[in-house]
Amino acid sequence: xxxxxxxxxxxxxxxxxxxxxxxxxxxxxxxxxxxxxxxxxxxxxxxxxxxxxxxxxxxxxxxxxxxxxxxxxxxxxxxxxxxxxxxxxxxxxxxxxxxxxxxxxxxxxxxxxxxxxxxxxxxxxxxxxxxxxxxxxxxxxxxxxxxxxxxxxxxxxxxxxxxxxxxxxxxxxxxxxxxxxxxxxxxxxxxxxxxxxxxxxxxxxxxxxxxxxxxxxxxxxxxxxxxxxxxxxxxxxxxxxxxxxxxxxxxxxxxxxxxxxxxxxxxxxxxxxxx
Amino acid sequence: xxxxxxxxxxxxxxxxxxxxxxxxxxxxxxxxxxxxxxxxxxxxxxxxxxxxxxxxxxxxxxxxxxxxxxxxxxxxxxxxxxxxxxxxxxxxxxxxxxxxxxxxxxxxxxxxxxxxxxxxxxxxxxxxxxxxxxxxxxxxxxxxxxxxxxxxxxxxxxxxxxxxxxxxxxxxxxxxxxxxxxxxxxxxxxxxxxxxxxxxxxxxxxxxxxxxxxxxxxxxxxxxxxxxxxxxxxxxxxxxxxxxxxxxxxxxxxxxxxxxxxxxxxxxxxxxxxx
Amino acid sequence: xxxxxxxxxxxxxxxxxxxxxxxxxxxxxxxxxxxxxxxxxxxxxxxxxxxxxxxxxxxxxxxxxxxxxxxxxxxxxxxxxxxxxxxxxxxxxxxxxxxxxxxxxxxxxxxxxxxxxxxxxxxxxxxxxxxxxxxxxxxxxxxxxxxxxxxxxxxxxxxxxxxxxxxxxxxxxxxxxxxxxxxxxxxxxxxxxxxxxxxxxxxxxxxxxxxxxxxxxxxxxxxxxxxxxxxxxxxxxxxxxxxxxxxxxxxxxxxxxxxxxxxxxxxxxxxxxxx
Numbered sequence: 001x002x003x004x005x006x007x008x009x010x011x012x013x014x015x016x017x018x019x020x021x022x023x024x025x026x027x028x029x030x031x032x033x034x035x036x037x038x039x040x041x042x043x044x045x046x047x048x049x050x051x052x053x054x055x056x057x058x059x060x061x062x063x064x065x066x067x068x069x070x071x072x073x074x075x076x077x078x079x080x081x082x083x084x085x086x087x088x089x090x091x092x093x094x095x096x097x098x099x100x101x102x103x104x105x106x107x108x109x110x111x112x113x114x115x116x117x118x119x120x121x122x123x124x125x126x127x128x129x130x131x132x133x134x135x136x137x138x139x140x141x142x143x144x145x146x147x148x149x150x151x152x153x154x155x156x157x158x159x160x161x162x163x164x165x166x167x168x169x170x171x172x173x174x175x176x177x178x179x180x181x182x183x184x185x186x187x188x189x190x191x192x193x194x195x196x197x198x199x200x201x202x203x204x205x206x207x208x209x210x211x212x213x214x215x216x217x218x219x220x221x222x223x224x225x226x227x228x229x230x231x232x233x234x235x236x237x238x239x240x241x242x243x244x245x246x247x248x249x250x251x252x253x254x255x256x257x258x259x260x261x262x263x264x265x266x267x268x269x270x271x272x273x274x275x
Numbered sequence: 276x277x278x279x280x281x282x283x284x285x286x287x288x289x290x291x292x293x294x295x296x297x298x299x300x301x302x303x304x305x306x307x308x309x310x311x312x313x314x315x316x317x318x319x320x321x322x323x324x325x326x327x328x329x330x331x332x333x334x335x336x337x338x339x340x341x342x343x344x345x346x347x348x349x350x351x352x353x354x355x356x357x358x359x360x361x362x363x364x365x366x367x368x369x370x371x372x373x374x375x376x377x378x379x380x381x382x383x384x385x386x387x388x389x390x391x392x393x394x395x396x397x398x399x400x401x402x403x404x405x406x407x408x409x410x411x412x413x414x415x416x417x418x419x420x421x422x423x424x425x426x427x428x429x430x431x432x433x434x435x436x437x438x439x440x441x442x443x444x445x446x447x448x449x450x451x452x453x454x455x456x457x458x459x460x461x462x463x464x465x466x467x468x469x470x471x472x473x474x475x476x477x478x479x480x481x482x483x484x485x486x487x488x489x490x491x492x493x494x495x496x497x498x499x500x501x502x503x504x505x506x507x508x509x510x511x512x513x514x515x516x517x518x519x520x521x522x523x524x525x526x527x528x529x530x531x532x533x534x535x536x537x538x539x540x541x542x543x544x545x546x547x548x549x550x
Numbered sequence: 551x552x553x554x555x556x557x558x559x560x561x562x563x564x565x566x567x568x569x570x571x572x573x574x575x576x577x578x579x580x581x582x583x584x585x586x587x588x589x590x591x592x593x594x595x596x597x598x599x600x601x602x603x604x605x606x607x608x609x610x611x612x613x614x615x616x617x618x619x620x621x622x623x624x625x626x627x628x629x630x631x632x633x634x635x636x637x638x639x640x641x642x643x644x645x646x647x648x649x650x651x652x653x654x655x656x657x658x659x660x661x662x663x664x665x666x667x668x669x670x671x672x673x674x675x676x677x678x679x680x681x682x683x684x685x686x687x688x689x690x691x692x693x694x695x696x697x698x699x700x701x702x703x704x705x706x707x708x709x710x711x712x713x714x715x716x717x718x719x720x721x722x723x724x725x726x727x728x729x730x731x732x733x734x735x736x737x738x739x740x741x742x743x744x745x746x747x748x749x750x751x752x753x754x755x756x757x758x759x760x761x762x763x764x765x766x767x768x769x770x771x772x773x774x775x776x777x778x779x780x781x782x783x784x785x786x787x788x789x790x791x792x793x794x795x796x797x798x799x800x801x802x803x804x805x806x807x808x809x810x811x812x813x814x815x816x817x818x819x820x821x822x823x824x825x
Binding site: 010 | 682
């Protein structure tokens with residue numbers, strides 16, 4: 001029997017209602033010894049890709065846990081509810097791809113279960129709040145020691161819904177990626193791993209040509225955004241190992257007009273200038 | 276002696292200052308074994324009705340606890356501070372109606388106490404921050420095992436301030452209610468219990484005539500908003516057992532222009548059309 | 551060996567990403583017995599003064615703890631990382647003045663350490679997320695019982711960066727100060743201690759002349775904002791012992807156009823009127 005001391009919790013429920021607390025309360029009733037680490041509840045409503053990215057970038061820094069994630073625009077329809085073993089943890093949520101990048105970050109899926117054991121759920125089960133009525137109760141039972149197979153029926157991991165990976169490719173001397181996220185500081189995280197870009201000679205000390213839409217600019221690749229001059233846009237390796245664009249003491253996303261999903265291409269500046 | 280393992284906490288303090296943390300710290304000093312479940316701290320400033328609604332809809336999902344709620348535009352004036360036993364819990368806050376709907380949800384008031392035992396308070400008591408100086412210290416002492424009568428003087432429950440119940444009536448073949456809340460998804464929760472509306476033949480599969488102000492529209496009553504077509508407004512039974520209006524992949528409140536408090540009438544669509 | 555049961559945590563990381571949770575997870579791995587009290591994560595990005603004010607006003611209400619604060623626009627540059635003993639607590643963060651007012655509130659600095667023991671850090675250390683990679687791991691080790699000197703090299707407390715104190719002086723019959731903060735209710739907290747202003751005869755029951763820029767108004771000094779008429783601006787002693795301006799059932803900061811940092815002068819109204 002494996003007992004988990006932690007649950008983690010990520011949703012798009014927001015913080016203005018009692019939704020998150022109702023789930024915390026449900027967990028406390030079933031697994032009073034488990035602590036809940038809230039990842040975020042401010043995923044934009046229904047934005048599965050954003051939820052998946054935040055979850056994947058956070059989960060490897062958490063202790064072994066049952067990770068509950070609910071960004072679930074299809075709640076109440078036929079999408080499956082699942083629990084997946086991965087690394088030293090279990091992930092619980094809707095089978096809409098939300099969990100897929102985190103599963104990969106934890107080393108790939110182990111046993112996969114469709115949540116069909118209704119004895120674990122909170123009844124009556126609402127049609128719109130499965131976080132409270134299905135996902136969190138099941139997760140709390142798992143944290144308290146229930147075997148994974150007790151939550152439902154095993155399903156082939158090959159059947160799990162996977163989100164398309166973010167664009168990230170290197171060709172013709174360019175690294176192409178998309179904006180993964182924009183944080184509160186206006187830092188623009190690209191889906192281009194610093195390690196990959198290194199194959200193009202992009203790295204600390206080089207000048208980087210950045211192309212997004214019709215715009216092109218040349219920025220220095222520095223250790224950190226704080227090494228730039230105030231107002232200067234710089235590229236750097238961020239805390240997730242990805243290339244990010246930032247402005248020291250400013251908001252790069254606003255300045256560059258780069259929302260999540262926008263495509264960006266990087267190359268060594270001399271290459272770009274030659275074009 | 277009853278010890279509570281949990282405190283819950285709802286306020287309009289916001290999350291940008293240290294107000295909530297000062298209360299958490301005060302609780303930790305007095306009742307280190309108790310855990311705090313935050314319900315929300317984003318009740319609109321001074322909006323007692325909104326705080327009462329969120330508290331009442333959440334509290335039944337929490338474990339037995341001392342529930343502290345502070346939305347208190349009359350802080351420092353003569354409004355009383357109270358602690359009320361209800362169900363397996365105690366509620367602590369200002370006597371301005373904030374607690375009244377939650378008390379009802381927990382089965383009605385048991386013993387009621389006016390907080391007059393100043394020995395429990397944090398001194399000097401500020402005139403504007405009774406959450407830190409009175410409510411939370413008293414609640415923490417209660418969680419740690421203090422008898423309810425140790426917090427002050429018993430008062431008749433008939434004297435407690437009660438908020439007027441939300442409009443909800445059925446007459447002339449119509450269910451009339453008001454908008455209880457609008458959540459982050461733009462879902463419009465009405466004060467009309469699905470069970471009540473059922474008496475008019477409104478239920479899953481029926482077409483519902485919705486009248487708000489001069490607008491009238493006909494929407495399907497479905498299992499869940501996700502069963503609607505994208506952009507379609509639907510009625511459904513929400514996770515609190517109330518009728519809600521939602522738009523699949525959209526914001527119904529914005530589309531319909533329905534803020535909290537707005538009046539809405541529902542009837543079977545054929546009835547409405549006959550008018 | 552001193553073990554701390556609590557960590558407190560204040561940042562400008564925001565709540566939309568997984569940054570705070572990654573730090574919580576890091577703490578949980580190293581010091582599973584310690585609980586984290588979040589002070590706020592909504593300090594305006596890079597606003598060291600605002601972070602320092604919130605920390606100083608909150609920390610005295612928390613139990614003995616390792617207080618971690620990260621508002622760190624110079625992350626990754628040569629600014630030092632420090633841990634300082636103060637009162638019954640330890641403060642951990644960047645040496646940019648962020649901790650200085652809280653240290654004073656706790657009674658002044660004891661032993662001061664520059665964080666140089668990289669064995670405690672999370673490797674690879676990112677250049678931009680020292681909260682996760684340096685500050686929180688070190689704080690968690692300290693909470694778990696590591697001696698302060700185990701975190702690095704002792705430095706003279708006289709070398710610590712201090713923020714300039716907020717303006718607060720009394721001369722020519724006037725108390726002069728600046729806006730320390732504006733809270734969610736629009737209350738304007740001034741850097742003028744009520745005790746100091748008392749020397750000018752300003753106190754409960756007096757009429758106060760308020761001068762800000764070219765504006766002058768006379769307001770009553772009351773027990774609390776709720777004692778004012780709806781829409782009336784009043785002065786009162788706030789929960790931090792400072793003079794604040796507020797509007798009952800309204801937003802004084804908006805009405806007066808007073809942002810943080812704005813200068814304000816107060817005097818007894820008859821003095822002001824005589825001019």
